[in-house]
Amino acid sequence: xxxxxxxxxxxxxxxxxxxxxxxxxLAAQKSPEVVQALNVRGGSRQPTEAGRVDxxxxxxxxxxxxxxxxxTVESPGLVDSAPTRTLLDTLITRLQxxxxxxxxxxxxxxxxxxxxxxxxHRTFLIVGIxxxxxxSTSKLVEPVRAVVRGALLVTGLDSISHKVRVTGRSALxxxxxxxxxxxxxxxxxxxxxxxxxxxLLAFGALVAALLPLIVGFLAITVTLAVIVxxxxxxxxxxxxxxxxxxLGLGVGIDYSLLIVTRFREELNRGLRxxxxxxxxxxxxxxxxxTSGMTVVVGFAALLLTPLIETQSVGIGGLVVVAVAVALxxxxxxxxxxxxxxxxxxPRWLARRLTWYHAPxxxxxxxxxxxxxxxxxxxxxxxxxALLTAPVFWIKVGLPSRNWWPTATEAGQGVLTLESMGVxxxxxxxxxxxxxxxxxxxxxxxxxxxxxxISDSLKADPxxxxxRSIVDLEPGTSILxxxxxxxxxxxxxxxxxxxxxxxLSGDGRIALIDAVLRDTTSLTSGMDVSRLARRLAAAPxxxxxxxxxxxxxxxxxxxxxxxxxxxRFPLLxxxxxxxxxxxxxxxxxxxLVPIKAIIMNTLSVSATFGLIVLVFxxxxxxxxxxxxxxxxxxxxxxxxxxxxxxxxxSMDYEVFLLMRVKEAFDKTGxxxxxxxxxxxxxxxxxxxxxxxxxxxxGVFAFARxxxxxxxxxxxxxxxxxxxxxxxxxxxxxxxxxxxxxxWWPGVRRKR
Numbered sequence: 001x002x003x004x005x006x007x008x009x010x011x012x013x014x015x016x017x018x019x020x021x022x023x024x025x026l027a028a029q030k031s032p033e034v035v036q037a038l039n040v041r042g043g044s045r046q047p048t049e050a051g052r053v054d055x056x057x058x059x060x061x062x063x064x065x066x067x068x069x070x071x072t073v074e075s076p077g078l079v080d081s082a083p084t085r086t087l088l089d090t091l092i093t094r095l096q097x098x099x100x101x102x103x104x105x106x107x108x109x110x111x112x113x114x115x116x117x118x119x120x121h122r123t124f125l126i127v128g129i130x131x132x133x134x135x136s137t138s139k140l141v142e143p144v145r146a147v148v149r150g151a152l153l154v155t156g157l158d159s160i161s162h163k164v165r166v167t168g169r170s171a172l173x174x175x176x177x178x179x180x181x182x183x184x185x186x187x188x189x190x191x192x193x194x195x196x197x198x199x200l201l202a203f204g205a206l207v208a209a210l211l212p213l214i215v216g217f218l219a220i221t222v223t224l225a226v227i228v229x230x231x232x233x234x235x236x237x238x239x240x241x242x243x244x245x246x247l248g249l250g251v252g253i254d255y256s257l258l259i260v261t262r263f264r265e266e267l268n269r270g271l272r273x274x275x276x277x278x279x280x281x282x283x284x285x286x287x288x289x290t291s292g293m294t295v296v297v298g299f300a301a302l303l304l305t306p307l308i309e310t311q312s313v314g315i316g317g318l319v320v321v322a323v324a325v326a327l328x329x330x331x332x333x334x335x336x337x338x339x340x341x342x343x344x345x346p347r348w349l350a351r352r353l354t355w356y357h358a359p360x361x362x363x364x365x366x367x368x369x370x371x372x373x374x375x376x377x378x379x380x381x382x383x384x385a386l387l388t389a390p391v392f393w394i395k396v397g398l399p400s401r402n403w404w405p406t407a408t409e410a411g412q413g414v415l416t417l418e419s420m421g422v423x424x425x426x427x428x429x430x431x432x433x434x435x436x437x438x439x440x441x442x443x444x445x446x447x448x449x450x451x452x453i454s455d456s457l458k459a460d461p462x463x464x465x466x467r468s469i470v471d472l473e474p475g476t477s478i479l480x481x482x483x484x485x486x487x488x489x490x491x492x493x494x495x496x497x498x499x500x501x502x503l504s505g506d507g508r509i510a511l512i513d514a515v516l517r518d519t520t521s522l523t524s525g526m527d528v529s530r531l532a533r534r535l536a537a538a539p540x541x542x543x544x545x546x547x548x549x550x551x552x553x554x555x556x557x558x559x560x561x562x563x564x565x566x567r568f569p570l571l572x573x574x575x576x577x578x579x580x581x582x583x584x585x586x587x588x589x590x591l592v593p594i595k596a597i598i599m600n601t602l603s604v605s606a607t608f609g610l611i612v613l614v615f616x617x618x619x620x621x622x623x624x625x626x627x628x629x630x631x632x633x634x635x636x637x638x639x640x641x642x643x644x645x646x647x648x649s650m651d652y653e654v655f656l657l658m659r660v661k662e663a664f665d666k667t668g669x670x671x672x673x674x675x676x677x678x679x680x681x682x683x684x685x686x687x688x689x690x691x692x693x694x695x696x697g698v699f700a701f702a703r704x705x706x707x708x709x710x711x712x713x714x715x716x717x718x719x720x721x722x723x724x725x726x727x728x729x730x731x732x733x734x735x736x737x738x739x740x741x742w743w744p745g746v747r748r749k750r
Contacts, residue, residue, distance in 0.1 A: 005282075006279070006333070009278075009333060010337045014334075016330050034228050037232075045307070045308060045311070048556065049550060051559070053430055053555075056549070057511065060505065060508075060509055061503075061511070062505045069140075069141075070166075070426050071091070071164060071166050071167075072413045072417060073125075073163070073164050074164075075122070075161075076121070077121070086155050087157055087162060091151040092104050092125065098147065100129055100143075101129065102128040102500075128501065138170045138173055138177075141170055144166050148166060152164065163416075165410070165413035167410040169553065172404050176404075179408060179703050180242055180702075188249075191249060191695055196213060198691050199212055199253070199257075202683070202684075203260065203343075205343060205345060207339065207345045208260055208264070211256055211332060211336075216252035216253045217252075219248040219320055220244060220245055223320040227244070230319075236308075236316070239309045240313055242707050243313050243316055245699075247316075247324075248320045249691075249695045250692045250695045251292075251295065251651070252324040252327065253691050253695075254651055261684050273336070277334075285328070287655055288325060288328050290582075290658070294651075295321050296317070297582070298317070298575050298643035301314070301571045301643055304571060306564065309636055367675060369732055373731075380728040381729065384729075387610055387720070393616075394612045395632045396565070396632060396635050397561065398554065398634065399522065400629075401630060402630060403522060405703045414426075423518050424515055424516040427522075428516070429525065430551045430555070431457075431513075431532055431535075431536065431549070432510070432547075432548070433450060433453070433510045434548075434549075435546045436545050441504075441546075442469065442481075444479075446543065446546070449542030460531060462525075463514050468502055468511065469510050521631065525553075529550055533555075535548075564636070575647075579650065580593040589743065591740055592741060595733055599730055600649045603645065604641070604717065606716075607645055608713075611637070611712065616632060616633055626705075636706065641709075641710065648717070648718065648721075649718075652688070652722055659677035659680050659681050698711065700712035
């Protein structure tokens with residue numbers, strides 16, 4: 001059946017080439033829209049406590065600080081001097097005129113010394129945003145930055161002497177998206193000459209080397225265009241952009257390499273170009289289809305996760321692998337059938353690089369393994385065990401440093417806030433206290449309960465200050481607050497925007513913001529969120545009937561982490577089960593899928609160990625431009641690395657086993673088939689792995705930490721898989737297992 005289908009596809013080669021040419025042209029017109037189509041913030045598709053807090057602030061508070069910008073100002077002179085004071089007044093006036101601004105807080109309006117640095121040269125403004133959608137706030141970043149530029153222009157000050165930067169959660173998110181897009185383009189430009197060099201070495205011919213590049217870049221272009229369309233129906237995270245580039249190039253070139261190599265083998269056996277293309281498609285093409293099916297299992301499992309980020313990668317992975325498989329099994333054979341021997345041009349280059357494809361060295365390696373399989377198993381297993389060891393000390397959470405890219409305007413703004421000792425003011429831990437219907441949160445009893453929660457948070461050394469309706473003025477008693485709030489209209493007139501932000505319009509909800517000390521990292525901030533939730537679970541007796549919830553950035557991350565870790569075992573079980581069933585059907589074996597599952601698990605565990613060693617503990621992190629250990633691993637990384645690595649690792653497993661099985665079916669000799677399969681695929685696997693390592697490794701030097709996690713993890717996984725796993729452990733186990741590798745299929749055959 002595979003042979004007949006292959007011959008039919010080759011007959012339709014010109015139609016196939018025309019179809020992909022038209023599709024590629026249309027995709028090239030659509031794909032540039034992808035950056036603007038991607039979702040900046042992500043988050044959970046399921047309701048979370050932090051999400052309910054955000055909704056409560058937006059719906060029940062007249063002028064909430066549910067989302068805001070921080071605008072930092074650095075002046076050559078004192079910020080209270082005439083030029084800078086004029087700039088600040090102009091900036092405040094222009095911002096208050098914008099319909100989306102709910103209020104502006106600064107030292108000019110509050111007199112609070114927190115807004116001014118100790119040396120008097122730096123200050124910041126808090127700009128409250130009145131919007132119903134958190135993601136739409138990112139669309140206001142550029143308008144606010146335009147207001148800043150206009151204020152500088154009107155006052156006659158330049159942006160060099162007076163550094164004014166817009167930062168905050170949404171500004172950071174937007175700058176991250178722009179950096180990811182820039183890194184993706186830069187990565188493609190860097191990868192083009194590197195991958196072309198390896199392909200030239202692998203094929204020894206310029207024409208043959210260009211074909212996998214065509215498949216890889218066309219896979220990326222078509223996938224990005226599909227993502228633009230899908231983003232109109234479901235949120236697609238910015239994570240998917242770099243993942244599409246990495247996977248499109250990686251699997252596209254991988255699959256092409258396998259088919260082109262087999263095509264050249266068939267040509268060398270004397271087949272004509274159309275027959276050789278059909279033969280390559282019916283053999284290597286089946287391996288590509290099998291490999292593609294095992295890869296998509298991991299991405300399909302990601303669709304069951306509750307996060308937009310992981311679901312987006314799952315959707316993007318499914319699309320890019322499907323497109324790469326389709327291109328490799330339709331367009332590529334069609335091009336090969338047209339080109340024939342022309343793929344060997346220029347021939348003088350092929351003669352000079354024949355040493356790379358000589359199977360002699362790999363045959364010696366295969367014979368050595370077959371003579372000493374136990375020694376190979378012990379040595380390879382010991383290396384994997386050593387690399388896996390650090391995984392037992394993994395800490396999952398938000399990284400303590402390097403989380404925001406500093407080479408952006410928002411990142412520079414965070415650095416300014418850090419120098420003032422107030423960087424965590426933009427990411428407070430937020431506690432909402434809602435009393436039952438008919439009660440007031442400003443009653444004397446409720447105020448005492450709020451004071452108890454506030455004092456408990458202040459007692460934690462990681463908390464710098466607490467802002468709430470019982471923390472307006474130091475030393476103010478509950479009796480004084482009761483008198484103040486007995487006339488809410490007068491209190492709102494006196495404290496204006498503050499009460500609008502910290503007390504709901506109906507007087508039933510109070511907000512408490514715990515601002516972390518600058519020495520407190522995001523990793524420790526998650527612990528403060530846990531503390532706040534313990535306080536909420538055991539509230540003061542005055543608030544026993546109140547609904548207390550904890551939100552904010554670290555609490556939202558904690559919710560997402562709990563949701564994802566709860567679903568992770570199901571994801572692992574699904575990937576393992578589906579992969580085992582598929583391999584059992586393809587190879588008609590019990591031992592082959594079990595061995596594949598064990599080997600891939602070892603590859604993933606060793607990868608996790610190296611991620612923990614390099615990033616969490618900082619060994620060698622300076623090579624990737626990091627300022628030290630991250631102290632924790634972002635929860636999305638283990639999930640994505642497991643799903644993606646498990647699928648990609650199966651690529652080389654399938655490539656190797658398909659060739660071994662083909663040799664075994666001819667000879668019936670397991671050891672000979674293992675040696676022949678290893679020596680025949682070793683150069684292909686090595687070349688494919690080198691390209692994969694380069695593709696993923698480039699993104700290990702990205703400017704966004706999450707991308708560095710992924711790039712490093714995937715590059716290391718491919719390196720381990722193509723060397724220790726596929727070249728040592730798998731052949732050693734297959735040699736030891738003998739004909740049991742193919743039970744019960746071999747028995748039926750006999």
